[in-house]
Amino acid sequence: MSTVYNPTVARLTYKALLGRRRALILFALPLLLLVISIAVRALTGADDSTASSILGGFGLATMVPLIGVIAGTGAIGPEIDDGSIVYVLAKPLKRPTIILTKLLVAIGVSVVFSAVPMILAGYILNGNSQNLAIAFGAAAAVASVAYSAVFLLLGVVTRQAVVFGLVYALVWETLIGNLVPGARTLSVQQWALALAQKIAGDGSAVSSDVGLPTALVLLAGVTVVGAWFAGQKLRTLTLAGEE
Amino acid sequence: MTTLSIDHVSRWFGNVVAVNDVTMTIGPGVTGLLGPNGAGKSTLINMMAGFLAPSTGSVTLDGATIWRNEQVYREIGIVPEREAMYDFLTAREFVVANAELHGLANPGEAARKALATVEMEYAQDRKVATYSKGMRQRVKMASALVHEPSVLLLDEPFNGMDPRQRLQLMDLLRQMGSDGRTVLFSSHILEEVEQLASHIEVVVAGRHAASGDFRKIRRLMTDRPHRYLVRSSDDRALASALIADASTAGIELDWHEKALRIQAIDFTGFTELLPRVAREQGIRLYAVSPSDESLESVFSYLVTA
Structure with missing residues (x-):
């Protein structure tokens, strides 16, 4: 059996992710983005800077991290909370395999629910002028990978993962990231924007505070460290102490 | 022959000592782990199940350390006290998933057998979320038995069961014990242990208070x-x-x-x-x-x- 991916763990994970009420947010947010895009296009016509501010301001700054929170924490948090994770842990499976499988599922779900609607919204807004649809789609995809790892880790280490995730997504990425220039360097959103800027080209409506090489290193670093640490945490996860 | 050994094990949570220098050996047959609520039974079972590291001492299965050794789960079946399972699955899907996670060659057949053993075939295609407590307990049993383990650990298995379900589960555990499996269950109810276990281990306030034949311990209790x-x-x-x-x-x-x-x-x-x-x-x-x-x-x- 593969040591990175276990199909049964994957099946249980995505069924749990999509079967809970929280999953509605996974459908609602992309739908909202598409509705906004259609409305804006109908009311103001195609415009590159409007497209960029919707894809960046709502899509990448709000929708992507929120979907990351739902998919990342939801891939493991609820199982640890209610104790049902024992049925996966009490098996001859390496704990890092469990984490990697759950990470892959979280990434898959968040890419499907964030990058795909982002591309669609880009085409609706300005017909992929300046390559914006592809640029933001790619940015959403890499951001989804990093968010999934970070929020999966959060799901392992704390029972308040969703709360912390929301605080990070909304307060840090959206508010502080937009108000405090220095904080932007430490923002998944800015790293992803660096990729979008590269794809859209200099002089386009997209700009990031972080250079592309730095951004890619940080994205990869956060993903790897998050996944590794989550694996370690799961190895020593204790399920007792309620007596 | 499979033997669980707990050797000078203590476990503390912060300043609270949950298990205090316990040494016991659990062999084939049915053993009852008896003690009042909060005595440390769950902590002990969690250590035997590999979900908790002992602070000191060792917990082994036939000489192999249990903590951080996922291979021991080929021999151990666990029935946790907590209710939650993957409630969005049917019992059959749940037990099949457990069989697959064990890497069994024929998960479908193993699940069928396990569900038959606990007599849950009649409701196996209903979602676990719709089950009563007793039904859940039996599905938990099926998931623990699906890989035919030589050791079965059950944490308060009779909690919330009605008398008929209780008798059924007792019969099943007795059967498993006489098949030569090592069955350990915890309980805070004297009568349950009396009816089922020939051998008992008593823990009180984290300490190992008594060990041995039930009748002997019962006499100690009445003669006090x-x-x-x-x-x-x-x-x-x-x-x-x-x-x-x-x-x-x-x-x-x-x-x-x-x-x-x-x-x-x-x-x-x-x-x-x-x-x-x-x-x-x-x-x-x-x-x-x-x-x-x-x-x-x-x-x-x-x-x-």
Whole structure:
């Protein structure tokens, strides 16, 4: 059996992710983005800077991290909370395999629910002028990978993962990231924007505070460290102490 | 032959000592882990199940350390106390998933057998979320049995079961024990353990209080001194009449409670003596109540015995 991916763990994970009420947010947010895009296009016509501010301001700054929170924490948090994770842990499976499988599922779900609607919204807004649809789609995809790892880790280490995730997504990425220039360097959103800027080209409506090489290193670093640490945490996860 | 060994194991959570220097060996057959709530039973079972590291000491299965050794799960089946399963699955899907996670060659067939063993076939295609507590318990059993483990660990398996389900599960566990499997279940109810386990381990306040044959431990429990609180129309006269008898070991006048505190060493003798003496002396008894019949006091007696 593969040591990175276990199909049964994957099946249980995505069924749990999509079967809970929280999953509605996974459908609602992309739908909202598409509705906004259609409305804006109908009311103001195609415009590159409007497209960029919707894809960046709502899509990448709000929708992507929120979907990351739902998919990342939801891939493991609820199982640890209610104790049902024992049925996966009490098996001859390496704990890092469990984490990697759950990470892959979280990434898959968040890419499907964030990058795909982002591309669609880009085409609706300005017909992929300046390559914006592809640029933001790619940015959403890499951001989804990093968010999934970070929020999966959060799901392992704390029972308040969703709360912390929301605080990070909304307060840090959206508010502080937009108000405090220095904080932007430490923002998944800015790293992803660096990729979008590269794809859209200099002089386009997209700009990031972080250079592309730095951004890619940080994205990869956060993903790897998050996944590794989550694996370690799961190895020593204790399920007792309620007596 | 599969043996679980707990060797000088302690486990603490912060400043709280949950398990204090426990040593026990659990072999084939049914063993009951008995103790009041909060005694450390779950902590012990969690350590045996590999979900918790001992702070000191070692927990091994046939010599192999259990903590951080996922290979032991080929031999261990676990029935956790907590209710939650993957409620969005049907029982069949759930048990099949467990079989797959074990890497069994034919998960479907293994699941079918396990569900038949616990007699849950009739509802196997319903979602677990719709099940009663007893049904859940049986599905948990099926998931623990699906890979035919040689060791079965059950944490408070009878909690919330109705009497019929209880008998059914007891039969099943007895069967597994006589098949030569090592079955350990925890309980805080004396009668459950009495009916099922030939061998018991008693833990009280984190300590290993007694170990061995059930009848021997039961006798210790009945033969212990009993304490009574008695109120009567003439406490002094009653006390002087009772103290002369061999069935009482001590009598104390409690001025605060306005009552007698009596320690009886011969349970049957004392229960006959008290009403007889009262009638002969013309004393009216207002209240006779055992003051230490709680399970905790029975257990703590065992610890000091």
